[in-house]
Amino acid sequence: MTPTLDITLAGIRMKNPVMVASGTFGYGPEYADLVDLDKLGAIVVKGISLEPWGGNKTPRMVEVSGGLINAIGLQNPGVAGFIGKYMPFLRKHDLAVIVNIWGKTLEEYAEVAARFDGVEGIHALEINISCPNVKAGGSSFGTTLESTAKVVAAVRAKTKLPIIPKLAPNVSDIGAFAKVCEDNGADALSLINSFPAMAIDIETRRPILANISGGLSGPAIHPIAVKLVYEAAKAVKIPLIALGGITSAKDAIEFMIAGASAVAVGTANFTEPLTALNVIDGLRDYLARKNMTRVQELVRSIRI
Amino acid sequence: MTPTLDITLAGIRMKNPVMVASGTFGYGPEYADLVDLDKLGAIVVKGISLEPWGGNKTPRMVEVSGGLINAIGLQNPGVAGFIGKYMPFLRKHDLAVIVNIWGKTLEEYAEVAARFDGVEGIHALEINISCPNVKAGGSSFGTTLESTAKVVAAVRAKTKLPIIPKLAPNVSDIGAFAKVCEDNGADALSLINSFPAMAIDIETRRPILANISGGLSGPAIHPIAVKLVYEAAKAVKIPLIALGGITSAKDAIEFMIAGASAVAVGTANFTEPLTALNVIDGLRDYLARKNMTRVQELVRSIRI
């Protein structure tokens, strides 16, 4: 019997628990020649702010051992630009659309959320409180419990869509951050964003990235992310979406055993655009081999 | 002209700024057939506690992408065992000996420090407040400012040796931790320890390590460590010893440009025991190529 992969996560129905991560898959059309979008559980689009935003200067990305550091700086066409330019395309596809949002102030977060409320074809908002690349907001919000609580509550007040705060990895006690999100109305959590990191050109003695530092993503961070997911799962009951260094079904399965209800593929889309599809197939094969009939059986199934 | 590599760091004179990291080079004799100890700047020995300590159950180590996770659990022969068994050997060698210490309580940290004060041949104490693998103390001390301050002050009160707190990487604001150490009498700082991390065997659905989780080290963490060193260097004036994923002179030079006065090679000793010697040679060649006469010119020389 073929195991079933469909899940309902925070009220969002998905045909499988495999998504593509914000910032690594554009807004949908970019990879559409290579990846059949209708096979994905969900797309999380690149972070959207109230107004169009230009992002950082180049160089914006550098490859390092086991990963890359990016400092794109959240370049995006703004709420109206995104809805006008990309939603018609996305609505034609059979996958959940989760919009990653950010703001430079609390008010902006709330306003962006308000603007998306009721827009046809959008299934949830992922709140980026943890981007290491925007100084004005992002990073600082996600690293104190107080500001995390405020952002989540502010967004909650403005939308009926499921909201999914995306946690910063560079905290000592991820459980406390997970809990404060749950307490303030989060429907699910995404973890994790990339790690603050830096590379220096030893010939020029300058930082390689124009932004000085950026966020590390890719296989390098996977074992850290698994630990954070495991800790967060102990702290909250709401479902978790895990990401960080997934390159194969094995990596995704580790996350689900540790506590995730769904997973997202990020950097690996660049390495191998078919990764998300391979994860779906590998997950199905694994469940069949293990005689599990529903993917839910895997979630939080760790044996200690 | 050959550039000079010798430095005096927190009063410790070293013929070069390249050390081997605690827990990755034993107590000296283990690698002595392969590595001429007299060529190293310093050895930081495996963490020592008041009494002998057995550590965790096996498996204690697992290889992951770009690194390994270890949960040795600080197995060691205790202060008396270490001094009796290893100091005679170490005293015969021409390198600085830094003893990494830890305790399960504040009192134990202080007591271990007291016991080492005045022991011939010991040049400094590195205080491990950040080991992710011992639940009773270690980890928790290094992740709050208050307990960090207390441990550093307690050790300071008991020794005239230079003291070097070793910081935990999993904090949001490394600068604050660096500062609180400086304010409480630290002579230098080591950063960073390994990252809390975890790997799960998807066949058994059990954690691979007997201790459930452990610490991630190796190339995977290098770009994160560079960023932390850069931030710490902005926060304090005391010298920094940088470690985390060094495999080549290039990695070490990045650390020094970012703010480190010295560096330590850890996991790479396992991969390639000659790494520290290669780093020394590579550093000398680099300085010569860049027309620098003293290695100090490199320290904190980042151009923003």
Add this chain to the structure above:
Amino acid sequence: MMRIENGTVVGHDAMGPDYRVLTLKLPEVAPLAKPGQFIHLRLAQLHDAVLRRPFSIYRADGNHLSILYKTVGRGTASMQNLRLNDTASVVGPLGNGFPLDLASSVTPVLIAGGYGVAPLYFLARKMTRRGILFIGGAKAADILLADEFRALGWEVQVATDDGSLGVKGLVTLALDAWLQALVPNAQPEFFACGPNGMLKAVGDRAISGNRKAWLSLDRHMGCGVGACLACVQKVRLSGQETLARVCKDGPIFEARDVIWED
């Protein structure tokens, strides 16, 4: 339309001491290729690299596609180990490519630096007319394909930094001399691929002479397909400053559209 495909190595030969030509069997990708487009190559040998490597398409003949590369870092170093029948994953063809429909009065003027000659050779083979190639490099060994261009009936002028072949100096020196001698009603249109400095210099000449120049930009890339925004270049589009993606909106830009910063 782009594809992802595992290519089999069917040729891998040195071109002088520093360059190599890698030919892959790519029945899906090769037939789609246009001059100025590139492929994004993944090497199984480089397990731990998360990024693919972009290379201009040098030839596309039937099912075969070739690139011409120089070893500069760990990716290109590991490419050297590719042997016949090894495979490498390819995404492509990517990018916009050069415009091919020139007015009949136009003389194509190609300007190449180093491996920048690769896409220009593909362009020359696809153009029905002939023109002139200016090719520059550090030394004689960096001057590639000059004879092949001549065989196609193109004029070729060479410049090297050390004077070991052609005129000594920058390739724009040779170009300037040629421009000076142009008959008034000549209509040169430029196609350039090489280092940024060269592109900018060519662009400046085009703009001041009121000619078109198609510049192939070289930027570090993440996704290669327009999704990650790593490769952006400030451009002017219909009068408005905006950030174009070199991988998707480029790599070919008309000189007037490019806003060079420092």
Add this chain to the structure above:
Amino acid sequence: MMRIENGTVVGHDAMGPDYRVLTLKLPEVAPLAKPGQFIHLRLAQLHDAVLRRPFSIYRADGNHLSILYKTVGRGTASMQNLRLNDTASVVGPLGNGFPLDLASSVTPVLIAGGYGVAPLYFLARKMTRRGILFIGGAKAADILLADEFRALGWEVQVATDDGSLGVKGLVTLALDAWLQALVPNAQPEFFACGPNGMLKAVGDRAISGNRKAWLSLDRHMGCGVGACLACVQKVRLSGQETLARVCKDGPIFEARDVIWED
């Protein structure tokens, strides 16, 4: 005394469908090797692996050292690509090795599981006397070197799980039958290398029969030289429980010293 040395591949051959013998030229390491010791191998092909891989020494002849390996994961998979004249970094010889000075009345009894036969073959070649080898495996293809042992004058008894060669069942079945039939004043001493279950079973028989058993333990390793404490095994040393390092204090332990925990 251990050394670090770059070995050049001088031989790489299949031994049956699942095993291979890799022979390296190691003029410094090879002459130091003793049976039961191992080397720690680093593969340039496996850029991103931070750990070396341990392999028992199967042969050491002059400057040449061989290991016999089975492909089980990514390290051993990448070893398969080693070709003649490739190099691999080796640290060795490591560990204590088997005792070689047996009382003259003693009959050596070797018990091997899978690739565990490799160090035992080296041991047999270095022993001046002959004895008996019990060798077990899942199927006929896992029974290696039986003829080579016979050629050295050893008796060989084979057991396979599927009965495709020798008796069907565990190797200890054959051993038990042999022990049963022993003359009273026989003095067998055991040397075993294989899976933990087998080692424990051999040890139990040795202890209950009041014989010695030298067991070669297989543990995941970090440094291989005694520095990292990844590979510890609980043992009894002079009556005291302590943690021994399998890489340095072992890999060979006498059965009475080993404290097995589930």
